[in-house]
Amino acid sequence: MSAGTRRTGRPSTPVLDREVIMRGALDLIDEVGAKGFSVALLARRLRVRPSSLYNHVRGRDDILAGVRELVADPIDAGVFDTLPWDEALVSWARLYRAAFAAHPQTISLLATIPVWGAHRTLRMYESVVAGLERGGWPTASVIPVMVGVESFVLGSALDLVAPPAMFDPGPDSPQVPRFSAAVHARDEASAAQRRPAADLAFEIALGALVDGLRTRLATELATQTRRTDAASD
Numbered sequence: 594m595s596a597g598t599r600r601t602g603r604p605s606t607p608v609l610d611r612e613v614i615m616r617g618a619l620d621l622i623d624e625v626g627a628k629g630f631s632v633a634l635l636a637r638r639l640r641v642r643p644s645s646l647y648n649h650v651r652g653r654d655d656i657l658a659g660v661r662e663l664v665a666d667p668i669d670a671g672v673f674d675t676l677p678w679d680e681a682l683v684s685w686a687r688l689y690r691a692a693f694a695a696h697p698q699t700i701s702l703l704a705t706i707p708v709w710g711a712h713r714t715l716r717m718y719e720s721v722v723a724g725l726e727r728g729g730w731p732t733a734s735v736i737p738v739m740v741g742v743e744s745f746v747l748g749s750a751l752d753l754v755a756p757p758a759m760f761d762p763g764p765d766s767p768q769v770p771r772f773s774a775a776v777h778a779r780d781e782a783s784a785a786q787r788r789p790a791a792d793l794a795f796e797i798a799l800g801a802l803v804d805g806l807r808t809r810l811a812t813e814l815a816t817q818t819r820r821t822d823a824a825s826d
Contacts, residue, residue, distance in 0.1 A: 609641055611649045615659035619696065622660065627702035632656065658710030661703050667692045670717045673724025679803050681724050686746050686799055693750040700747050729814060738806060745802060753791040 617639050622630050632653050636643040650656050668688045672681040693700055708714060718739070725735045766773040783790040 609645060609649060614646060614649055614656060615663055618656050619660050619663050622698050622702065623696055626698045655710055657706055660699065661711040662713045664692055664696050664699050665714045665717060668717060670720035673720050678725050678728025679807055682742060683799060683803055685721065686742055689746045690750045690795065693747060694753040697751055697754045700751060704747060729810060731813060734813060749795045752794065
């Protein structure tokens with residue numbers, strides 16, 4: 594090859610940008626879990642030096658913020674603009690569960706780090722808060738409501754990817770006959786409805802949760818009205 598002639602073809606290392614880094618990080622977490630993830634391992638997976646990553650990201654927290662955005666992007670909070678708060682909350686919870694069930698290894702990691710830096714996710718939360726406030730929720734109650742629903746949803750996402758026989762007592766069945774019968778009845782209902790048993794549990798609990806929140810809101814608004822009336826007397 595003559596001087597000045599460059600060999601054409603694929604580069605020895607992939608073209609690196611922020612999107613490649615974030616998707617590589619998500620794939621790595623899916624594979625090795627939260628405890629196995631590190632920036633050094635991510636760099637090796639992407640066939641670059643760790644220092645090369647820092648041309649595109651500020652550090653580990655920035656990478657995880659991007660991962661949070663990728664996981665949460667399918668969660669459409671736009672329903673809070675068009676539906677009553679309780680119907681929107683049900684839709685949001687279902688999408689939230691599906692998003693994290695697709696990446697269950699991220700749950701323990703993302704549930705324990707601040708949300709700052711995940712700008713798209715923050716905008717999603719902004720829509721949820723605005724929808725709950727329009728529905729009448731006092732501002733001081735909005736975050737507790739949202740976090741309570743999130744906690745339930747993340748547990749349900751793990752249940753969705755758990756082994757189907759989690760509650761099968763196996764050879765211990767004779768010792769717990771009522772529990773065994775209940776598990777069997779649950780499995781029959783699941784088969785009859787052609788839905789995973791985890792879906793049955795999720796929908797029952799979600800309905801009960803939202804029913805309870807409706808009652809809680811009515812109580813809070815009634816209390817607020819009584820206080821206002823008492824203050825005006």
